[in-house]
Amino acid sequence: MVLRRRLACASLVAGLVLGAWAPAATQSGATIRGRFTLPPPRPDDRRPALIDPRNAARTRQPRVGVVYLEVAPSAAFEDGVSARQVMDQRNETFVPHVLAVRTGTTVDFPNSDRVYHNVFSLSATRRFDLGRYAVGRSKSVRFDRPGVVRVFCDIHSHMNAFILVFAHRYFDVTQPDGTFQLPPVPPGTYTVSAWYEGDVLATRQVVVRAGETAIVDLQAP
Structure with missing residues (x-):
């Protein structure tokens, strides 16, 4: 479990940085969108405030993830x-x-x-x-x-x-229902990764063509 977590973190850091050696964009207009299904909420997601009992119902925020290209086009840098x-x-x-x-x-x-x-x-x-x-x-x-x-x-x-x-623009914070849409990408083959609460929980390879929309569904284990 510890090794898997370390590998996931390494993959995430690489995804934040990599892309300088990917082919430059020659065409544009391809779209990647889809849904990232998160794991069930943990019990500690509802912890009360510690200082002021009046804040016991703390600001509840939607559970979201971040979806991004593991290797972005070089033109994005x-x-x-x-x-x-x-x-x-x-x-x-x-x-x-x-x-x-x-x-x-x-x-x-x-x-x-x-x-x-x-x-x-x-x-x-x-x-x-x-x-x-x-x-x-x-x-x-x-x-x-x-x-x-x-x-x-x-x-x-x-x-x-x-x-x-x-270091690039090809990422999106999911909506509360898990949907996302990345900025338009050049046609090509990409690896889409989905992050949640410190871990990369899903990855998927996708082929996008000029003027088309690629639908990617990502499921947390």
């Missing part, structure tokens, strides 16, 4: 974007729980609670510690390297989130 995203802190919960961004993106971490938070990460992709700050304040972090970043609060141990940083 551009300079990092200059963009901003938000990961809020609300009812002792990071909202959203999963955020997928491109390299060069700055993520804002506003505090919308009436208690202090301390956002930090020990991930090799991007280590940071924003220190304690109160309601109404916000701090930010820029993500310049592809990889997976685990986010925590030093004050509230039950708070956690994921930021997936990609």
